[in-house]
Amino acid sequence: MTVSEASVLTPRRSPLAQSSLAQTWAMSKRSVLALWRQPSLVVPSLIFPLFFAALGTSSFSRATSLPGFPEVDSYLDFALAGAVAQGVLFGSTVGATALATDIENGFFDRLLSSPSTRSGIIVGRMAGGMVFGGAQTLFFILVLLPFGLSIKGGAVGVLAMAVGGTILALAVGALMAAMAIKTGSSEAVQGAFPLLFIGLFFSSAFFPRETMSGIYGSLADINPISHLVEGFRDLTIEGLSASAVIRAILIPAGLSVLTVALALRTLRSRLGAR
């Protein structure tokens, strides 16, 4: 806190670009440290996805023989991609809740009156979440390996998934930041968290699209989360392919562009409303 406050209060001496870079860096460090110092907020997003993967492996092992399921050794291999997506979605609320708290206690207004660029503030706030998103991906893989997980895509596949996880954290983090800026209430951000679940469930994160029916299946078809999860999943159960890597990385990148733009727009209207 002291690091970023000090830099925020320092009068502008350098050209805007340089100063805003330093601001973003300070904000990033603050947000990474904030995550580190609040294990009670971070730990659930590490435990829940593993829990659901374990739950699914025990609940749905007999479902993998149903028509429409891909050829897998166990439901666990199938579940990894969903666990990563779920973990990153979970983790992204932490940064946004912190942002809402900043708004509640007035720190955010002080930040806005500083010479930082708006996008610097948003991206800086999300940096902790991004680092965490990449780390989560690796953590899930490492923890599940001894339980029989196998990654057909090898080391490159793992790397691609970590990059995808990092960018996905930005995409979702910025969406939740928009929510935080709009409501300014940390409780509302926590309350919006189930909405992420909906995005996750109307996708192929937990079951193959091929087993779904009707409108539900069509919604999963057009849900970008389906396609990025399937990119991750193909890297796990099929092996390295250009198509899988592209889906795992480019889809979250495209989403990030949209959600960061949304967060900036929300920020502008918040500033304009006063």
Add this chain to the structure above:
Amino acid sequence: MSTANLPIVAEGLQRYVGSGDDQVKAVDGVDLRIEQGEVFGFLGPNGAGKSTTVRMLTTLLRPTGGSARVAGFDVVDEANEVRRNIGVALQDAAIDPLMTGAELLKLQAVLYGLPKAQHSTKAGELLERVGLTAAGDRRVGTYSGGMRRRLDLALSLIHEPSVLFLDEPTTGLDPMSRISLWEEIRRLNNDGTTVLLTTQYLEEADQLAERIAIIDNGVIVRKGRPAELKAEVGSPTLFVSVDASVTDGAKVLLEGFGDLRPSAEGTLGVGLDDGPAAVSNVVRTLDEAGIAVKNLELREPSLDDVFAEATGYRLEGADT
């Protein structure tokens, strides 16, 4: 004589926090006897144990040791009887921003067990009394700081308490609102309500309180009528500003006229043993030593001096 009929009595009240080497004695043996119908000022620097004491007297916090009776009831064993007879306006406690002023007053009436028929009339009366009739149906979130403070007071009066605790009732208020709140406190007091007032404005205590107590480091360090306490300080204080480079020299010279007293940064304070007549001697002595005086101010003893002498520091924004 028996203390049973005093509105507030505390004997050896203690509150320790933590244990072992980390134990902090937030309140360490406070004795208070507050008379019926009195306005009592309770002063102290932040963290001195002021609000901890008030929280114990109002049943929010269990004492570690000692005992206290408020409105004739024990604060631990008869907590609910205490609650029924006291009103408390808490500066720090947020008022639910999503409720309206009238809704909060009615809820308060329910929680104090007032007959249902009285809820609306009572709420209306109190809103009028504190000048919030027009704002009664607005959510508290839209109120200004002064309006919240007045609603706070109204909430504490719903059950016509015989003892009223006011925790920094005018902090952050503009001078006009402060004076009107003072008038309201006097009016309540004239109606027979005993008031314990904590404040950081010494002028407020001087204006309202018949007696005051100053708490520091969990212990009461001064207690009495403001006039008596001021008389105890005795000599007036002379404040001298000199160049920073000669401060040490000036200090030595000033000590010849009396004890040094706490003062603002860049200023020296000395209690003149010989009274105001010594001022000319001070100036001459400094002049002869080649020390240029930038500013000179003589102050009769005030509560500020009492406070400074008792605690070793002056309150920020202290009234002179």
Add this chain to the structure above:
Amino acid sequence: MTALDDTRPELSKNPQRNAATTRVWPASVGLMRRSLVNIVRLPSAFIPSIMMPIFQAIAFSGTFFAIIQIPGFPTDRSINWFLPLGVVMGSGFAGIGIGFATIRDLEGGFYDRLRLTPAPRTSLVTGPLFAALVRSAIVTSIVFVVGSLFGARLTHGPLGLVPLFIAGLGIAAIGTGWGLGLAYRFRDMRAAAIMQLTFFLLIFLTEAQTPLFIMEGWLEGVTRINPFNNVIRLSRLGFLDAPMTWDNTWGGLLALFVFAGGTLLFARRGLAKLSDV
């Protein structure tokens, strides 16, 4: 009390003084109304809490649509299997939401105001509890209506709603007790994380997703000994092909009773300890 009055003549000037006693029921109703007003006036938190269980019922039955094809599955409609789970989750969060609101009150100091009143301490727990029960009843009704539009059917007629509502109300009570108790102990948002984590565990270490006979491995053992599984079974009684019998019912009622009693006691004791910190 009269004896004490004799020793304090000055305090007895006003004959009304000391006379009123606050009773548990009106105080609880007053506090319930306050909780409900606060829920409804914060729509950004309220609307998701209604929508989430609906979406959950629909999402689970859509995502896991295929599991009804597993031979021996107790119903041929996946919405029938997952609608009661939505009610269970929604009711649990109706209770836990009370915990969230109480953390906010504790942090802001409004809770001090409530504790300063002579309202019976029990009413500080039962007031919010009533609010959670009302909210659970609303959530259960909405989830049932929407679930029916998505194809859910009561296989044994309207009587099947009774166990669903009982399960919902009971879980709301458990959530309230647990939420309040943790709020009183931690007094900050750490409690919220623990509430959510533990409640998820309680609900999902059961037949929440698949029936016992389909499970393989560790979950089967855990579910067999988890008493809360009886509550999940209770909520589904009216929606499965198996007949509704007392044998299938009493275990769930007992589990609800024990869990709700235990957590509400936990809350009540936590409230008493608030004046120690």
